């Protein structure tokens with residue numbers, strides 16, 4: 191499979207519908223910011239839409255669908271914003287909550303002190319820069335610059351990169367998200383690996399569906415496709431996902447739809463489901 195521009199989900203409905211109807215169980219993995227919650231200027235104010243909350247609550251009573259949130263936020267943070275899913279992965283998959291226990295990637299655990307040192311230094315460095323600030327998430331960190339002046343962006347990125355390189359001593363690395371520089375341990379681990387672990391907590395015959403909007407979601411799409419279904423939230427950019435929806439509003443429609451079209455309701459007529467999905471995402 192090659193990275194390509196995903197098709198609008200409506201065009202992929204026949205394939206998705208038959209996969210969903212043939213599945214005995216579904217593992218539905220969901221990114222948080224930009225997927226369940228619209229992007230907002232202040233990360234502390236990010237919250238899932240009411241339609242998403244309703245859809246997730248409906249899904250929680252469906253015994254054949256397990257829901258998982260897979261976020262770049264810390265586990266504690268994301269859990270405080272959405273609580274009905276069955277499984278959680280925080281810090282881009284470095285911490286996972288399943289079967290009542292939390293596991294943390296052992297190397298990430300060892301490098302938490304280094305992340306803390308880098309975050310403290312970056313917070314001091316950027317203190318005089320308006321609208322540039324650091325979110326310390328213990329296992330990873332984020333330098334936020336959503337509202338910073340455009341003319342400062344290159345400097346912010348260069349300074350952040352050099353501090354991460356100098357203090358991180360090759361044990362930490364940086365990556366870019368939506369108006370954010372992510373600081374993480376340099377280890378071959380991402381959301382895709384987290385999804386593989388979460389799959390162990392779902393019935394073996396589960397169809398895996400993943401919805402996400404950002405670069406860190408790509409490793410999960412890559413793991414899930416082509417046997418499962420990757421759905422990118424946003425415009426027509428290249429991705430490992432095969433389908434796309436426009437926004438968290440369309441995500442809510444998809445969640446409602448999959449709850450209706452999923453295993454226990456496989457007898458719903460396709461025309462009715464298509465009509466429902468297109469009405470909801472209009």
Ligand SMILES: O=P(O)(O)OC[C@H]1O[C@H](O[C@H]2O[C@H](CO)[C@@H](O)[C@H](O)[C@H]2O)[C@H](O)[C@@H](O)[C@@H]1O
Pocket residue numbers: 221222223224228229230231232233234236260261262263264325327332334336367368369370372404406
């Ligand atoms: O994997 P996610 O659940 O999508 O988390 C990725 C990052 O999301 C948050 O930052 C992003 O959303 C903010 C609120 O909408 C926005 O202000 C910011 O510009 C975005 O980058 C979160 O604060 C980070 O910790 C996550 O890594």
